[in-house]
Amino acid sequence: MSQHTRRADARTGGRACLALFSAVCLANAAAEAQEFPKTPPAPAPVRPAPFPPFQEATLPSGLRLLVVESRKEPVVSVSLSFAAGSVLDPAGKEGLAGMTASLLSKGAGKRTADQFAEAIESTGGSLSAGAGSDFLTLSANVMTPSLPLAFELMADAVIRPTFPEAEVELLRTQTLSGLQVQLSQPGALADIALQKALYGAHPYSRSPVPASVRAITRADIVAFHRARLRPSGALMVVAGDVSLAEARRLATQAFRGWLGAPPAAVAVKPPAARTASEIVLVHRPGSVQSNILVGNLTTPPGDPRQYAAAVANKILGGGADSRLFLILREQKGWTYGAYSGLSRRKGIGHFTASAEVRTEVTDSALTELLAQVRRIGRETPPAGDLEAAKGSLVGSYPLTVETAEQVAGAVANARLYGLGADYVQNYRVRLSEVTAAQVESAARELMRADAAAIVVVGDGAKIYDRIKGIAPTRIVDPEGAPLTAADLVAKAAALPFDVRSLAAKSDSFGIMVQGNQLGAMTASLEPTADGFRYVEATNVAAFVQQRTEVTTDK
Secondary structure: OOHHHHHHHHHHHHHHHHHHHHHHHHHHHHHHHOOOOOOOOOOOOOOOOOOOOEEEEEOOOOOEEEEEEOOOOOEEEEEEEEOOOHHHOOOOOOOHHHHHHHHOOOOEOOEOHHHHHHHHHOOOOEEEEEEOOOOEEEEEEEEHHHHHHHHHHHHHHHHOEOOOHHHHHHHHHHHHHHHHHHOOOHHHHHHHHHHHHHHOOOHHHOOOOHHHHHHOOHHHHHHHHHHHOOOOOOEEEEEEOOOHHHHHHHHHHHOOOOOOOOOOOOOOOOOOOOOOOEEEEEEOOOOOEEEEEEEEEOOOOOOOOHHHHHHHHHHHHOOOOOHHHHHHHHHOOOEEEEEEEEEOOOOOOEEEEEEEEEHHHHHHHHHHHHHHHHHHHHOOOOHHHHHHHHHHHHHHHHHHHOOHHHHHHHHHHHHHOOOOOOHHHHHHHHHHOOOHHHHHHHHHHHOOHHHOEEEEEEOHHHHHHHHOOOOOEEEEOOOOOEEOHHHHOOOOOOOOOOHHHOOOEEEEEEEEEOOEEEEEEEEEEEEOOOEEEEEEEEEEOOOEEEEEEEEEEO
16 A cells, blocks of 8 residues: 555544544533433332242141242241240240240250251251240251251151250250340340330240249140140241142141140230339449330231331331431430330230430430430421331332241241231332321320330439439339339448458469479468568569568458
8 A cells, every 4th residue: 555545544534533523522412402300200109029929728737838939049948836935934934935945956856956956957958946925936948959858857846856854954054044144234134124014914024034944844845845836726838949739748748647736825914004104223233324225015916007107116216317316326425326116926016215325314315215206206207207217118128038038937927927918018018108197196106105114224323313303213123123212322331351260371383484484473471460461472584573562450
């Protein structure tokens, strides 16, 4: 190619690039001239959660089977629930339902506790059991090929537990150790005191204590299991990679021969609702903070106000963007966090609001917390607060029912609490339909600051005079025994000590490093005519040399 031709091609290419650049600039200018929307489009209507159809069957034994089939992943979750919660613990043996649940897999069928654990863990799955207030539930999660083994192990645990004496005693030791730690925590003391204040003589008010755990025998556990874990009335939910036909076949085969209906439920008088507030001050000497709980009884499950109450709770104390958190922490700096919640029970649930604050601001924090509870029931929430709360609840709900285990748990809870066949599917829709007026009404009726049980755990000597004007106040010790205001003042007393009981003594030890002595400590105690003399000397190489001498009189 000649030099002249190359120059011509370059000029042609340059003109083409310039034309393309001009076209792009014109297009951009035209786009900029267009009128784009200045507000986002309206949200689409909230649709029901996309659950697969529920399939149900009742086995000849009376066991209810509910299957939620999903082939997205090769996993299956199984839950088996009984009306055998701690509400049925005999008085004086609180903790019986929980111990029974924990022992179901500690030896069952022909397997020891170790063999049982090895069998499920070798599949990469899990099997656990626990008891809440109303229900005792076994749960298993496995890959689809291991589903027959999961049914086999669950059947052994439910029908053929062996309750070895050694496992009973080991669990008792572990439970007592856990209680010792729990009862030393102010948060646990506050919760125990609140349950007693809310539920009174109702079994919901009781909780395990060391004496009740020690009173439980193996015979009690065996009797509770035989009486309460029966197929009639029990609910099995299977979610994941399985069909109704397969689940029914496996359940029928594994639980073959299992018969019986549980005893009739014991009628319990419902707890009385409060008509005025009362403070229970749990005196914990030396506490540098106060744990505050405010609560009241609400409703049985299935109350139509539950959706509006959930939105009200979200606005009040349902997260780090709630009023309690923003005011008590962000504005006032009184606490690391303040929250509220709604607890569901088969009988009657309860509402709580809580904060942990510095001792010196206990009265201020309690006053503000009560003011915010009153406010949520007296003011219609602003549109921004309402939509933010609803959007958060509606948007986060799908995250709670993503896995097979979550689906099984959600479906089981809905059925056990009688919340309706379409509860889990339409929960989001009903939340999205809540109005501001409904929020105010539900909060006023279900969050009652002026008829609340109030628990404060802290140093009574420092906070009693500050809080007694907020509401009538009674004082108890951490075990619940009544105290008076005079009991809050520590009384000085002479320490009995007889110096004549001391005897002359000396002691010493050496400090060795790699076989070489680096230093030593010596100590001696010698009675004197007027008392005693104690001398302690420590020497470590050349850099630590310390001598302590104490002399007393009689």
